[in-house]
Each structure stands twice: as C-alpha cells, then as structure tokens.
Amino acid sequence: MFGIWGHDKAAEITYYGLHALQHRGQEGAGIVISNGRTLQIHKDEGLLNDVFNRSHFQELKGRASVGNIHYVTNGNGGVENIQPHLFHSQTGSMALAHIGNIMNRDELRGQLESEGSIFQSETDTELLAHLIKKNGQKINEQSITNALQQLVGAYAFVILTEEKMYVALDPHGIRPLSIGKLHDAIVVSSETCAFDIIGATYEREVRPGELLIISRDGMKSTRFALREQRRLCAMEYVYFSRPDSDLNEVNVHTARKRMGIELAKEAPVDADVVTGVPDSSISAAIGYAEQCGLPYEMGLIKNRYVGRTFIQPTQELREQGVKMKLSPVRGIVEGKRVVMIDDSIIRGTTSMRIVRMLKEAGAKEVHVRIASPPAKNPCFYGIDMSTREELIAANRTVEEIANLICADSLAFLTPEGMEKAIVQQTTLNQGVCQACFTGQYPVKKNRK
Ligand code: 5GP
Ligand code: SF4
Numbered sequence: 001m002f003g004i005w006g007h008d009k010a011a012e013i014t015y016y017g018l019h020a021l022q023h024r025g026q027e028g029a030g031i032v033i034s035n036g037r038t039l040q041i042h043k044d045e046g047l048l049n050d051v052f053n054r055s056h057f058q059e060l061k062g063r064a065s066v067g068n069i070h071y072v073t074n075g076n077g078g079v080e081n082i083q084p085h086l087f088h089s090q091t092g093s094m095a096l097a098h099i100g101n102i103m104n105r106d107e108l109r110g111q112l113e114s115e116g117s118i119f120q121s122e123t124d125t126e127l128l129a130h131l132i133k134k135n136g137q138k139i140n141e142q143s144i145t146n147a148l149q150q151l152v153g154a155y156a157f158v159i160l161t162e163e164k165m166y167v168a169l170d171p172h173g174i175r176p177l178s179i180g181k182l183h184d185a186i187v188v189s190s191e192t193c194a195f196d197i198i199g200a201t202y203e204r205e206v207r208p209g210e211l212l213i214i215s216r217d218g219m220k221s222t223r224f225a226l227r228e229q230r231r232l233c234a235m236e237y238v239y240f241s242r243p244d245s246d247l248n249e250v251n252v253h254t255a256r257k258r259m260g261i262e263l264a265k266e267a268p269v270d271a272d273v274v275t276g277v278p279d280s281s282i283s284a285a286i287g288y289a290e291q292c293g294l295p296y297e298m299g300l301i302k303n304r305y306v307g308r309t310f311i312q313p314t315q316e317l318r319e320q321g322v323k324m325k326l327s328p329v330r331g332i333v334e335g336k337r338v339v340m341i342d343d344s345i346i347r348g349t350t351s352m353r354i355v356r357m358l359k360e361a362g363a364k365e366v367h368v369r370i371a372s373p374p375a376k377n378p379c380f381y382g383i384d385m386s387t388r389e390e391l392i393a394a395n396r397t398v399e400e401i402a403n404l405i406c407a408d409s410l411a412f413l414t415p416e417g418m419e420k421a422i423v424q425q426t427t428l429n430q431g432v433c434q435a436c437f438t439g440q441y442p443v444k445k446n447r448k
C-alpha cells in the first residue's frame with residue numbers, strides 16, 4: 001500500500017512506490033488519483049508492469065493518490081477484489097486501500113446486510129466503506145473514527161477523498177506502515193523501501209491506534225483507540241518485507257542477520273560450508289556463517305525470472321515454481337557437509353526439494369537450520385497461512401520433519417531467539433506478533 005498527498009506527479013510516484021512493493025503480492029495492482037474535484041481509478045489483475053503503461057499516466061492527473069498491490073489471502077482472488085476500491089455517493093467519493101484482516105467481518109457484514117446494505121465483493125475495504133457511510137453519514141473524521149472503532153483485527157488503511165487523505169493503523173500495529181516526506185508532499189507506505197526509490201525521507205511510523213488526516217492544512221494526528229503494546233508481525237522480518245526496508249525503525253536485513261547469529265548460538269553444527277536459499281534467507285545465512293566461523297557460499301542459485309513461489313495460490317503451482325526457481329552449485333557443495341539455512345518452513349515444499357537437490361549435486365551431508373520457529377498456527381492477521389493442515393510443523397516433531405525432508409539434522413530458531421533478533425531497546429513500545437509460531441494471539445476475535 002502506498003499513498004502520496006500534495007505532488008504534481010502523484011500517480012507516477014505512486015507507480016514507482018508500488019514498484020518497490022511488488023514483492024508483497026503479484027495478483028493485481030491499482031491506483032486512484034484525486035484532482036481535488038473527482039477521483040479516477042485504474043486497476044487490473046497481474047503485475048504492476050502489466051497493469052500500467054505510459055498512457056495511463058496521461059489520464060491520471062491530480063496531486064493526491066493511493067495505490068495498492070494485490071496479495072491473495074483466503075480466497076479473495078478475482079478482479080472485483082483488487083484495491084483500491086472506489087465508492088461514489090451524493091456527498092462525495094472515497095477510495096480505500098487496506099492490508100490486513102478484519103476478524104469480525106462476518107458479524108459486521110451480517111448486521112449491515114440486515115439493515116439494507118448490499119455488497120459486491122468479499123473485501124474488508126468494502127466493509128469499511130459501508131460502515132463509514134452507514135445512516136447516510138458524510139465521509140469525515142467522525143464517521144471514519146466510528147467505523148474504525150467497530151473493527152477487530154489487523155489493519156492498515158488509506159482512504160482518499162476529493163479533499164483529504166486518511167491513514168489508520170490498528171491498535172496493535174500488527175501490519176507495518178510508515179510516513180515519509182518528499183519535499184512538501186506527504187507519503188505513506190507499507191515499507192520504507194518505497195521511500196528510497198522515490199527519494200523521499202522517512203519521518204516516522206504511523207502509531208498503533210492512530211488516525212492521520214492529511215489535507216491542504218497539513219497533517220493532523222488523532223487517535224481512534226488507545227495505543228496497545230505494538231505487535232508488529234514477525235513474519236514481516238522473517239520473510240515478507242524487503243531487506244532494505246526498516247520496519248518500526250529496525251532494518252530487515254539486520255534483523256535477519258541477527259536471527260542467523262542467534263540460530264548459530266542455539267544450534268551449531270560441524271560442517272564445511274554455510275549456504276542460504278535465495279533471496280530471503282541470505283541475510284540469516286551470512287549471520288549464521290559469521291557466528292560459526294564457517295565460510296558462507298552460494299550453494300544455490302535463483303533464476304531471477306520466476307516470482308515468489310509461496311504466493312502462487314495452489315500447491316501444484318508452488319511445487320512447479322520451486323523446480324523452476326532454484327539450482328544447486330555443484331562445485332561448491334560436492335563432497336561437503338553443507339549447512340542449509342532457510343528463513344522459514346511453512347508447507348515444507350522448499351526444504352524438501354532443496355535437500356534433495358543438494359544431495360543430488362554431491363553434498364555429503366545436509367544440515368537444515370531454519371531462522372524462525374516452527375510455524376504451527378494459522379495467521380488471522382492477513383498473511384496467507386490460514387489453514388492448519390497445510391503447515392508441515394503443525395502436528396509433527398522436529399525429528400519427524402527432518403525425516404520427511406531427508407535432512408541429516410534439522411533445528412529451528414526459538415521464539416526467544418527470534419524476538420531478541422528483532423526487538424531492539426532503542427525503539428519505544430516495540431513488540432512483535434509471533435502467533436503463527438507460538439499460538440499466542442495478540443488480538444482475539446471475541447475481545448469486544
Ligand atoms: P514452504 O516451502 O515451506 O511452504 O515455505 C517456505 C518458503 O516460503 C521459505 O523459503 C520462505 O522464503 C517462503 N515463505 C515463508 N513464509 C512465507 C509467507 O508468509 N509468505 C510468503 N509469501 N512466503 C513465505
Ligand atoms: Fe505475522 Fe504470524 Fe502474527 Fe500473522 S500470526 S501477523 S504471520 S507473526
């Protein structure tokens with residue numbers, strides 16, 4: 001998710017911002033722009049580059065814009081689910097972009113439907129729009145605050161109207177969201193790597209429970225909920241975000257490297273070389289190697305022209321993806337005892353193939369070390385791992401998984417090690433969600 005307020009090239013800059021966020025999803029993209037009087041939209045399925053070309057930017061004119069990259073979680077595929085969503089009413093229009101997951105969606109939707117609302121998509125975005133417009137309310141700070149107060153879950157929203165931009169983050173700050181500046185323009189992004197690409201400077205995090213109102217008068221900060229202890233998604237650090245992003249002022253590469261260091265302290269092994277699965281586990285592999293005093297080598301090469309395998313929605317596609325994606329480097333692994341670092345094991349597809357691949361390329365032993373704890377629980381906060389049956393670690397011991405993936409040994413980082421690697425004393429109110437690893441959910445559906 002990316003937004004900008006107060007720039008002549010708002011749509012183009014949103015495009016560049018989204019380009020830096022492409023790794024967060026590959027199913028679709030959309031941009032809405034405001035020229036102060038009307039809102040215009042273009043969105044479609046596919047990668048950003050397939051959805052937009054030069055001609056679109058001749059039409060999308062205005063000084064405020066919001067864009068989104070579409071990431072499919074539990075069955076929200078299809079073009080009608082691509083964001084932002086644009087809504088028109090007699091009192092004005094609004095575009096909404098959202099990441100996360102509203103846990104009390106069904107209840108709220110049932111309530112609204114019984115009062116006469118009709119929905120055209122499955123999205124949380126549309127739900128929020130209906131809540132805001134309930135009883136014919138105007139779209140303003142009050143109606144948005146009231147709507148946000150009814151939500152339970154993890155969410156980050158950008159709402160664009162003809163005259164204002166509203167930005168909100170859930171009370172636990174589970175999803176990342178940062179504010180930056182580009183000259184006089186205000187920018188907001190899921191990850192700071194989008195600021196770097198457009199030459200913007202980082203200002204601060206959107207605070208948990210905060211609602212920002214950005215207009216001609218500048219930026220006003222209000223609060224729709226009490227700020228809770230921050231619970232930023234640990235998986236963002238483990239896998240999801242780009243290594244050059246800072247989340248809650250902690251650099252992702254550095255956190256990953258520290259995860260590798262902690263892993264080496266917890267689970268060292270007698271070996272000849274350390275290798276990582278590109279790209280997301282390279283940082284952890286470097287940390288592991290450094291801590292053990294072993295050489296870090298490129299034992300696996302990634303084909304640059306294949307997308308993220310996990311994000312493709314079916315298992316069959318995912319399995320094919322891994323074959324196309326990674327190749328062993330025989331000269332490096334042949335006859336060696338290899339430590340293979342991966343950032344995580346979710347369904348087990350990747351590790352299983354890679355151990356086999358390395359052995360076929362002549363590795364004498366393959367010791368698998370995972371730079372996060374076993375993922376045993378579903379995520380209810382917007383990351384796609386929502387069924388327990390799919391998780392290889394859900395009902396298996398570490399030894400059983402090691403046998404299944406044919407590793408000579410296997411160890412995972414502990415939740416304590418992971419937290420130590422991420423949470424740094426220097427940032428106030430730090431804290432992470434580790435629910436998919438520990439089962440301790442910071443937000444429960446029936447909390448209210
Ligand atoms: P598996 O192959 O075990 O199903 O998934 C683990 C691999 O997918 C890891 O190598 C990791 O890089 C990637 N991965 C792990 N967690 C996630 C996630 O939450 N989202 C996405 N998109 N990819 C993940
Ligand atoms: Fe992130 Fe896991 Fe928490 Fe979901 S449950 S928000 S993936 S740490």
Ligand code: MG
Pocket residue numbers: 277278279280281342343350
């Ligand atoms: Mg990987």
